[in-house]
Amino acid sequence: MKAGISFKLTGLVLAISVLPLFLYQVISFSATRNTIVDMATRHSTNLLNEQASHLSLQMAQIEDLIRNIESVDEIKQAVARVETANTKDTSFEFLSTQARIGYILSGYGSLKGLVSIDLFTRSGRHYHVGDTLNISGINRPLLGRLQSDTQAAGNAVAWHGIEDNVNSTSSKRKVIVASKMLNRLDGSGLKTEPLAMLQVNFDPEFVYRHFHEIESREGSTLLVVDAKRRLLFHPDSRLIGQSINPELARLVRGQQGSMMISLNEQPVALNFRMLPINGWYIVSLVPQATLLEPVSRIAQAGIVILLLSLLLIFLFIRLYSIHIINPLRAICDGFRDFQAGRLEPHWRLPKAQTLQELGELTSWFNAFLDRAQEREQAEANLRIAATAFEAQEGMVITDAEQIIIRVNQAFCDTTGYSSEEVTGQHIRLLQSGRHGAEFYREMWQAVAKTGSWQGEVWNRRKNGSHYPEWLTVTSVRNEHGQTTHYVGTMTDITLRKRAEEEIQRLAYFDPLTNLPNRRMLLDTLERAIARSTRNGQSGALLFIDMDNFKDLNDTQGHDKGDLMLQQVAQRLRQHTRGSDTVARLGGDEFVVLLEGLGDEIANAASHSKAVADKLLASLQADYVLGKHVHHSSCSIGVALFSGEENRIEDILKQADLAMYQAKSAGRNAVCFFDQGMQQTVDERAQLESSLREAIARNQLELHYQVQVNHAGMPVGAEALLRWHHPERGSIPPVQFIPLAEKGELIILLGNWVLETACRQLKEWSRHPASAELTLAVNISPRQFHQADFVQQVVETIARTGANPARLKLEITESMLLDHASITISKMEALKSRGIGFALDDFGTGYSSLAYLKRLPLDQLKIDRGFVCGLQQAGHDAAIVRTILALAETLDMAVIAEGVETIEQQELLASMGCHNYQGYFFGRPLPPEKFVQHHLLAEFA
Numbered sequence: 001m002k003a004g005i006s007f008k009l010t011g012l013v014l015a016i017s018v019l020p021l022f023l024y025q026v027i028s029f030s031a032t033r034n035t036i037v038d039m040a041t042r043h044s045t046n047l048l049n050e051q052a053s054h055l056s057l058q059m060a061q062i063e064d065l066i067r068n069i070e071s072v073d074e075i076k077q078a079v080a081r082v083e084t085a086n087t088k089d090t091s092f093e094f095l096s097t098q099a100r101i102g103y104i105l106s107g108y109g110s111l112k113g114l115v116s117i118d119l120f121t122r123s124g125r126h127y128h129v130g131d132t133l134n135i136s137g138i139n140r141p142l143l144g145r146l147q148s149d150t151q152a153a154g155n156a157v158a159w160h161g162i163e164d165n166v167n168s169t170s171s172k173r174k175v176i177v178a179s180k181m182l183n184r185l186d187g188s189g190l191k192t193e194p195l196a197m198l199q200v201n202f203d204p205e206f207v208y209r210h211f212h213e214i215e216s217r218e219g220s221t222l223l224v225v226d227a228k229r230r231l232l233f234h235p236d237s238r239l240i241g242q243s244i245n246p247e248l249a250r251l252v253r254g255q256q257g258s259m260m261i262s263l264n265e266q267p268v269a270l271n272f273r274m275l276p277i278n279g280w281y282i283v284s285l286v287p288q289a290t291l292l293e294p295v296s297r298i299a300q301a302g303i304v305i306l307l308l309s310l311l312l313i314f315l316f317i318r319l320y321s322i323h324i325i326n327p328l329r330a331i332c333d334g335f336r337d338f339q340a341g342r343l344e345p346h347w348r349l350p351k352a353q354t355l356q357e358l359g360e361l362t363s364w365f366n367a368f369l370d371r372a373q374e375r376e377q378a379e380a381n382l383r384i385a386a387t388a389f390e391a392q393e394g395m396v397i398t399d400a401e402q403i404i405i406r407v408n409q410a411f412c413d414t415t416g417y418s419s420e421e422v423t424g425q426h427i428r429l430l431q432s433g434r435h436g437a438e439f440y441r442e443m444w445q446a447v448a449k450t451g452s453w454q455g456e457v458w459n460r461r462k463n464g465s466h467y468p469e470w471l472t473v474t475s476v477r478n479e480h481g482q483t484t485h486y487v488g489t490m491t492d493i494t495l496r497k498r499a500e501e502e503i504q505r506l507a508y509f510d511p512l513t514n515l516p517n518r519r520m521l522l523d524t525l526e527r528a529i530a531r532s533t534r535n536g537q538s539g540a541l542l543f544i545d546m547d548n549f550k551d552l553n554d555t556q557g558h559d560k561g562d563l564m565l566q567q568v569a570q571r572l573r574q575h576t577r578g579s580d581t582v583a584r585l586g587g588d589e590f591v592v593l594l595e596g597l598g599d600e601i602a603n604a605a606s607h608s609k610a611v612a613d614k615l616l617a618s619l620q621a622d623y624v625l626g627k628h629v630h631h632s633s634c635s636i637g638v639a640l641f642s643g644e645e646n647r648i649e650d651i652l653k654q655a656d657l658a659m660y661q662a663k664s665a666g667r668n669a670v671c672f673f674d675q676g677m678q679q680t681v682d683e684r685a686q687l688e689s690s691l692r693e694a695i696a697r698n699q700l701e702l703h704y705q706v707q708v709n710h711a712g713m714p715v716g717a718e719a720l721l722r723w724h725h726p727e728r729g730s731i732p733p734v735q736f737i738p739l740a741e742k743g744e745l746i747i748l749l750g751n752w753v754l755e756t757a758c759r760q761l762k763e764w765s766r767h768p769a770s771a772e773l774t775l776a777v778n779i780s781p782r783q784f785h786q787a788d789f790v791q792q793v794v795e796t797i798a799r800t801g802a803n804p805a806r807l808k809l810e811i812t813e814s815m816l817l818d819h820a821s822i823t824i825s826k827m828e829a830l831k832s833r834g835i836g837f838a839l840d841d842f843g844t845g846y847s848s849l850a851y852l853k854r855l856p857l858d859q860l861k862i863d864r865g866f867v868c869g870l871q872q873a874g875h876d877a878a879i880v881r882t883i884l885a886l887a888e889t890l891d892m893a894v895i896a897e898g899v900e901t902i903e904q905q906e907l908l909a910s911m912g913c914h915n916y917q918g919y920f921f922g923r924p925l926p927p928e929k930f931v932q933h934h935l936l937a938e939f940a
């Protein structure tokens with residue numbers, strides 16, 4: 001791993017600052033140490049010299065004292081006289097001589113520190129000057145030793161060092177002793193003989209007073225050692241008189257010396273000096289630790305300085321890192337991330353505030369990133385442009401003169417030209433000729449003015465075919481605003497146009513017949529009305545509905561139905577003019593719009609009638625539907641219009657009404673709308689709104705018509721709806737049920753009926769006489785086809801608590817035809833819950849046998865019409881027989897409705913029909929009356 005700049009810098013700074021500093025510390029420590037040791041040694045030597053001088057001076061004074069006394073002949077003579085005198089001599093001369101000796105000695109007693117001067121004669125006389133004492137207390141053994149040592153010293157002063165005071169009663173127990181024999185020439189004059197020993201006792205405290213001060217000042221130990229290496233002075237006074245350490249004694253030799261020794265395993269600086277006067281040594285012992293204490297303080301200071309230096313260097317490097325290394329590192333990281341593509345697009349370095357150069361470097365780095373990003377963006381743009389250029393849309397680039405310089409593949413695919421074929425050609429090469437010069441002039445003017453143009457253009461392919469394209473022309477301008485190029489983007493919209501046309505066709509045309517659909521018709525009608533308003537010409541709307549078309553669909557299938565509708569459309573177009581509009585509204589409903597029928601309404605009517613008749617006739621002709629030939633007719637309603645007083649919806653409604661009128665009139669007819677018709681329509685509308693209110697205002701009621709068995713016993717009833725209108729009285733169901741069936745109202749009514757009937761069933765279930773009755777409820781087709789019909793019935797039963805086994809739903813044949821499978825599954829779902837089914841009006845429709853077999857029916861209801869016609873000549877009796885046989889085959893019960901006479905009943909019974917409903921057995925009655933009439937006996 002490469003060392004970072006921070007690491008190197010640290011090393012460098014340490015190398016150039018700390019190492020020299022350290023070396024300096026070591027050298028200066030060493031030098032200081034030597035210097036201090038030198039100085040200490042010198043100081044010690046000086047001190048010793050000084051002390052030695054001082055001590056020598058004192059010794060010299062003592063010696064001088066001794067020699068002065070010795071030199072006094074008078075004292076020697078006096079001593080000699082005394083010594084030769086008789087010991088018992090008490091003469092005056094003798095005594096005065098003795099006094100004289102004392103007197104002479106006392107003349108020398110003024111020396112400072114002097115304890116005493118003693119003179120011991122050979123005969124044992126003792127003269128004492130100095131401290132006060134009892135002279136009799138002489139330490140004889142000591143004296144003897146001193147005398148012999150003194151004698152041994154010969155003419156020299158004997159220095160005895162520290163000794164016990166020979167005068168044992170003296171206050172100074174220890175004294176420094178120097179002595180000298182006083183000699184005189186013997187009688188021959190050639191030899192000397194000792195007269196007495198002159199002894200000077202000196203106070204050691206006075207001598208060594210300075211030493212204590214010196215020791216305490218220097219922290220060293222100062223010793224005085226005599227020639228016999230005994231301690232004359234030691235700070236610890238208990239050691240005085242003892243021999244010094246043998247090792248030390250070995251080293252202390254010669255005049256003077258200075259060395260480092262190890263004493264008691266401690267390094268000690270030894271310094272000594274001999275006193276020439278008596279061979280004593282002054283010795284100084286300084287422990288190295290004491291000696292080097294200043295040095296160690298200096299060393300400590302050095303270490304502190306070194307540490308401070310390191311701290312400063314560290315701080316310096318830290319600051320350096322923060323202010324210089326970190327920005328540099330950030331730039332390095334930035335480059336690395338840039339290289340690795342990890343840099344966020346808009347990431348930039350914050351400008352370094354520390355150094356101008358770093359700030360510049362950061363700015364340059366950021367500028368570099370800006371450039372790189374711009375370049376990257378430009379490259380991306382180029383790539384995008386290149387990709388875009390080769391996109392699905394055709395693209396062409398021309399120069400300012402509209403000469404093609406580049407096209408893409410899509411362009412080539414669309415136009416059929418290769419790139420080489422069109423390059424260098426004028427763009428007008430593509431012109432189809434469908435647009436005039438004006439078109440292109442306007443286009444280029446728009447480009448020049450706004451910079452672009454777009455719109456639909458017809459161009460020509462290489463093979464000469466024309467195609468529509470959506471073209472966008474954009475001018476490319478230079479910085480002076482001059483157009484340098486044009487870029488054309490073109491999308492072939494052939495398919496889109498086709499799709500649009502198809503959408504248009506689907507939106508406005510009926511896909512089956514290709515006739516305009518309702519929407520187109522409404523547009524056309526609106527324009528026709530507007531035209532009629534403008535030109536005063538009348539128009540007519542013919543509403544055509546094929547009769548019984550549903551039958552064809554149901555019996556022959558939708559394919560045949562579709563075929564027929566296409567043929568109808570074809571015939572309608574054939575028999576109308578090109579200016580007339582033929583449209584299909586849906587199902588089997590067609591409309592023909594006639595315009596320009598003149599300003600006379602009567603003429604318009606007759607013209608319309610003629611057209612309608614013609615159409616009626618043409619639509620009556622046989623239709624060949626594959627192998628099947630179908631005969632049909634139509635009903636046509638005509639509504640005339642003139643000017644704007646007619647609204648589109650009104651005209652359509654009027655024609656529709658007229659068509660219904662035609663249907664009611666027996667079909668295959670033409671009927672014109674008139675005001676009477678309108679009145680009926682209005683009345684119906686009125687009725688419808690009243691009916692809504694009727695439910696809310698409780699104007700509805702269920703009546704029950706009894707159903708009996710062969711014995712005339714009630715077995716059930718049919719619920720029939722009654723409306724008691726507050727103004728119009730009782731309105732029969734035939735008047736309002738078909739109307740309700742046209743809309744959602746029938747659902748509301750049906751639910752109400754079902755709920756009421758179920759409640760009635762529940763009520764009957766409480767009385768034994770009525771508990772076994774079944775109740776038939778009419779269900780309208782629309783109600784039955786409700787998606788949640790089954791659920792509604794089940795919920796109603798659950799809500800009311802009716803017994804489902806007593807409920808019978810009456811359905812009609814017509815409702816069975818549509819959505820057969822769903823119908824059957826709904827019936828089966830209800831059947832599985834116990835609910836029964838009766839087929840109402842059986843025989844009037846066209847239920848196929850096969851179909852009937854699949855239905856879970858319980859009962860067939862013979863239509864009233866057949867019952868009515870039983871006694872008349874015709875097919876009714878045969879039909880009834882057939883129905884009965886059929887029911888037997890299918891294992892279904894049969895009930896005849898509309899039985900009015902006993903004959904009818906007997907006839908039916910003879911045919912095998914044993915259940916009846918009709919006025920003969922009872923009219924529909926309100927619940928209370930029903931009970932009164934039919935069940936009272938039972939209740940009683």
Ligand SMILES: Nc1nc2c(ncn2[C@@H]2O[C@@H]3COP(=O)(O)O[C@H]4[C@@H](O)[C@H](n5cnc6c(=O)[nH]c(N)nc65)O[C@@H]4COP(=O)(O)O[C@H]3[C@H]2O)c(=O)[nH]1
Nearest residue numbers: 720721732733734737753778779780898899900918919920
């Ligand atoms: N001439 C004659 N008529 C007899 C005789 N016995 C019964 N009728 C009538 O025949 C109709 C029988 O009902 P429908 O065929 O289901 O025909 C019903 C039924 O299709 C419908 N309708 C009645 N109530 C309801 C209802 O609640 N819901 C639905 N969807 N339709 C209902 O209205 C139709 C007419 O009902 P109504 O006027 O009540 O007429 C009833 C009844 O009064 C008779 O001996 N001679």
